[in-house]
Amino acid sequence: MSENAKFRVAAACAATVAVTILIFRSRRHVSKRMLVTGASGYLGQHLVAALHSAEPGLEVHVAFGGLETYESDVAGTVASVTKVDLADAVAIRSLVRSVRPDIVVHLAAVSSPVVCEKNAARSDAINTPHALLNALPTSTTFIFLSTDQVYDGIAGRYANAAPAQPVNRYGRSKLAFELALHAALPASMSLRSSLILGPRTPGRCRKQSFLQFCEDRARGALQTDFIADEYRSVVWVGDLVQIIRWAALQGGASSHAGVYNMGGPERLTRVDVAREVVKALTPAPSLAVANGLPPYFRGVSKASLGDMGVASPPDISMDSSRVAALSGVALTPLDVAVAMALPRCNLPSADLVPMTLIIQLGACNDEAGVVDADVRARCRRTRELLEAHPNARVLTSGGADPRFKFNPTSTPHWQLVERALLEAGVSEAALLRPGMPALHTVHEAMMSHERVRQWLVGRRPTEVFREIIVLTSDYHLARVAHLFGVVFGSHARLDVPVRFEAVAVAIQSEEWIAARRVHEAKALATLKSAPYEPWLGWLKARGLEGVNSRGV
Structure with a gap:
C-alpha cells in the first residue's frame, strides 16, 4: 500500500474516532x-x-x-x-x-x-x-x-x-x-x-462569496473573464x-x-467554480459550449489581464x-458545495428548489468488497426514489474498522455501496461525497445530523432540503426511526421532514429474520431506557435525554 493510501485509511479511522469522541462531547452545562x-x-x-x-x-x-x-x-x-x-x-x-x-x-x-x-x-x-x-x-x-x-x-x-x-x-x-x-x-x-464558498449570508454583507459572483454573472448572462491558471483549494x-x-x-x-x-x-481554478455554477443553473445543456461554459464566460490567463498591482501566487x-481527520469534519467537494448553495432550478421559473436527501444506510460486505443482498436491495430502491424525485441526491454510509465485522476490508463501506449504486444504474452525479464512515446505526444518526448542519450553515433546513428519506431494511426500521427521529426535528434544531423507506429483507431464512427482529427490539429498548456512549454523550450535549426516553 502506498504512503498516500495508508494516510487515507488512517485519516478515515481518525475521523471516525474524532466524530465519536470530540463532536459529541457534552458541553451543555459549561x-x-x-x-x-x-x-x-x-x-x-x-x-x-x-x-x-x-x-x-x-x-x-x-x-x-x-x-x-x-x-x-x-x-x-x-x-x-x-x-x-x-x-x-x-x-x-x-x-x-x-x-x-x-x-x-x-x-x-x-x-x-x-x-x-x-x-x-x-x-x-x-x-x-x-x-x-x-x-x-x-x-x-x-x-x-x-x-x-x-x-x-x-x-x-x-x-x-x-x-x-x-x-x-x-x-x-x-x-x-x-x-x-x-x-x-x-x-x-x-x-x-x-x-471560501457558500450560500448568501443571513444578513446584509459587503461582499458575498465567489459562488454568488458566478451565480449573478450567469443569471445576467454577463460577459466575464475567469482566471484559468491560478489554483486553490x-x-x-x-x-x-x-x-x-x-x-x-x-x-x-x-x-x-x-x-x-x-x-x-480539490485543486481548482475559478473557471472550475464558474463551470459548476453554470451546470447547476443552466436549464438546457445546449446553452453550454464544449468546455462547460456558456458563450458569455471565458477562461483566460492571469498574464492577459495585465499588471494588477500585487504579486499573486499561481498555485x-x-x-x-490533517485538520479534517482530527476534527472529524468531512471536507466538501465543489459539486456538493454548489448543490447545497444552489439547489436545482425549477424550470421555467428558475426558482431554486430544495433538494430531497436520501440517506442510504449501510449493511455488510465480504473480504473481496462485494456487498450483500441487503445493500443491493436498498440500491434498487434508491434508484426508484431518484427517478421519482428529480431533485434528489444520495448520501451513503459505512466505515471500516477491524473491530466491526460488517466490513473486513480497509475500504470504507460507503465506497462499496457507491459502487453498488452505480452498478444498479444510479448516476454518479446523484452521489453526495464523501459518504459517512459510520460503524453502526447510532453513528449513522449522529453523523447525519452533523453533516446536514455542515451543509446548512445557519439557514433554515427547509430552504435547502424538501425532505430527508432514510433507507434501510424492514427488520431495522423501528430502531432507525427512533434514532433519526431524535436527531432531526425542532427539538434538535434541525426541523426538516424525515420519512423512512423499509426494504424487504433479502434472501434469508425465517429463523434468521426472527432472531434479527428480537435483537432489534432489545437494542431499541436499551437505547431508550439505558443509552450508552456515544449516544448518551450526544443526547446530554443537546438536552435530548427526555426526547430519547419517550420517543418521537
Whole structure:
C-alpha cells in the first residue's frame, strides 16, 4: 500500500474516532464567553448564525468594522455588538475588558491583497493586531483565520503547515500574526483558509462569496473573464464553521494547537467554480459550449489581464486532510458545495428548489468488497426514489474498522455501496461525497445530523432540503426511526421532514429474520431506557435525554 493510501485509511479511522469522541462531547452545562472579530464579514455572519442556532449554552459577543447595517441585522442573536477599529490599541483593550472572553475567533482583516499593497501601514496594523494578544490572558483559546497566501505558489498541493514564503503584503501580515499568536497563547490554532464558498449570508454583507459572483454573472448572462491558471483549494463555508466549533468549543485548539491548512479536497481554478455554477443553473445543456461554459464566460490567463498591482501566487492548492481527520469534519467537494448553495432550478421559473436527501444506510460486505443482498436491495430502491424525485441526491454510509465485522476490508463501506449504486444504474452525479464512515446505526444518526448542519450553515433546513428519506431494511426500521427521529426535528434544531423507506429483507431464512427482529427490539429498548456512549454523550450535549426516553 502506498504512503498516500495508508494516510487515507488512517485519516478515515481518525475521523471516525474524532466524530465519536470530540463532536459529541457534552458541553451543555459549561457556559463560555466567545468574542468573534470580523463578525460582519462573510464567514463571520455564517459562524454567528450557526452558533446562535446550535450553541444555546454559549455567550457570543461580536465585533465588526464599518458595515453600518450589521448591528440591526444581528440584534437579539448575540450578547453584545461592538464597532471597533483593530488599528486602535486603546479600543481593543476596552473591548477585551468589556467582554472578558474565554474564546476568541479572530476573523477580521484587510483581506484584499491590492488594498494591502496600497495602504501598507494601516493594513499591517489591522492584520497584525498585537494589542489584541497583549490584552488577553494566556489561558484564552484563540482561533485565527489565516490564509493560503502565506505560500509562494510555486509547488502547489502544499502539505499541512508547509514552510511559508508569502509573495505579497497580505500573506506576510497573516504569517506575522501566526508567529506572534503561537508565541503568546498556548491554546491557539491558525487555519490557513483558501477561497471560501457558500450560500448568501443571513444578513446584509459587503461582499458575498465567489459562488454568488458566478451565480449573478450567469443569471445576467454577463460577459466575464475567469482566471484559468491560478489554483486553490476552495473551501465550503460550513466546513470552516464546523472546524472552528471543534477547535473553539470541543478542545481542538487546546489538544492540537498549531497551524493547519484549511482548504477543500480539490485543486481548482475559478473557471472550475464558474463551470459548476453554470451546470447547476443552466436549464438546457445546449446553452453550454464544449468546455462547460456558456458563450458569455471565458477562461483566460492571469498574464492577459495585465499588471494588477500585487504579486499573486499561481498555485496555492493545499492538502487539508490533517485538520479534517482530527476534527472529524468531512471536507466538501465543489459539486456538493454548489448543490447545497444552489439547489436545482425549477424550470421555467428558475426558482431554486430544495433538494430531497436520501440517506442510504449501510449493511455488510465480504473480504473481496462485494456487498450483500441487503445493500443491493436498498440500491434498487434508491434508484426508484431518484427517478421519482428529480431533485434528489444520495448520501451513503459505512466505515471500516477491524473491530466491526460488517466490513473486513480497509475500504470504507460507503465506497462499496457507491459502487453498488452505480452498478444498479444510479448516476454518479446523484452521489453526495464523501459518504459517512459510520460503524453502526447510532453513528449513522449522529453523523447525519452533523453533516446536514455542515451543509446548512445557519439557514433554515427547509430552504435547502424538501425532505430527508432514510433507507434501510424492514427488520431495522423501528430502531432507525427512533434514532433519526431524535436527531432531526425542532427539538434538535434541525426541523426538516424525515420519512423512512423499509426494504424487504433479502434472501434469508425465517429463523434468521426472527432472531434479527428480537435483537432489534432489545437494542431499541436499551437505547431508550439505558443509552450508552456515544449516544448518551450526544443526547446530554443537546438536552435530548427526555426526547430519547419517550420517543418521537
